[in-house]
Amino acid sequence: MPVADSSVGPADMPAVPQPGPAAPAAMPSEGELAHRFWDRIRVFAARRLGNVEGAEDVAQETLRRVGHALRTERIEHPPALAAFVFQTARHVCMQLHRSKAREHRALERVSGDQATHGHPSDALTALIVDERRMAVRTALAALDRADRELLRLAYYDQLSADEIAARLNSTPGAVRVRKHRALRRLADHLVPASAGNALLASGT
Amino acid sequence: MADVELNCDLVDATDIERAYLRGTLTEADAEAFEAHYFACDRCWASLQRAIEQRAAFSGMAEAPATRRWISRGRATQARWPLAVAASIVLVVAASSRLTSDLRRSPAADDTERGRATAMTVRASTDANALVLTWLPVHGAERYRVRLFAPDGTVLIERTVTDTIVGIPRDSLSAGARARAAFWSVDALDATRQSLARSSLVAVTPLGPTR
């Protein structure tokens, strides 16, 4: 169903440009909505539910509801959108939580799996697909050892700047500066996740 | 809504991202951070990077002292999405037959018609790449293509508007290449609701050895 881009805002709004501060930004299309919020909702839900597949269900249902609200113009202005999406995701999470828990128990009986409650980061790192892990690993391998070890302490061991400084005989300020530089060098070696959609010729 | 209204300076000053990932925040503080990163692209990018880095370091053997995390990380790897799980029961039972069929087939091709849906997909492999093509689904705006390991881990995920995806073999880890893998395609509308889904199609990422 097509959605007219010009349909945001009250129907009786005059067509002449309004004086005053910057012109109001347009509401995003449903495609833009999904692009912007899909992964945020998955991270949000994975932390709460502790699993990837439940997080995906929450993301789908949330975007469905927000898309409907956009079409029926229930969101007042673009800055309110993020808060609206967040609150919707919260509601969906709460509603799905119980039924998902039941389904998972059923699935675990079938697959012989046991429920696991590990480190909260584990449900989140499970969102990162194998291919992206490899790409980040390759970029990390291109860094010098000191940079890589610093990032490992910060992101893998999840130490604070103070704790890292104590280990490296440095100061928290110096650690922050070094981490910032290491991240910049890493970014030079890394293509953005969203740019990974290049197609290959099938070669057949 | 949580009482605390966060801004970027407060996020940096309180080291809240790290506490969020470690699971040491109160629920109210975690929600305040979530409400913030839904609206803030800078803090969202930083959180994404932190999650990616931790994922990348998991399984990268270098510092033996940190190896204790690896087994815990593995314990909560992605499992099959429930909707896919229904079909994997069938496919797992048939997978040894499927993969041996694939090995026998000189072209290493497999065409499978969706059982529950109208999606028709075709997987093929050549020396350098795994390729999946499918027939377009009416009303679909894009397609989400995933390649699963036998344990349900997502190896590759692509969202494309085209009806073909090709991935180089060397974008898979050595461990993933050694095992069978399963393609799945979802046809999505604008808000990523699944309109149709293919059944799982088995491939052998190493391909036929010639």
Ligand SMILES: [Zn+2]
């Ligand atoms: Zn921020």
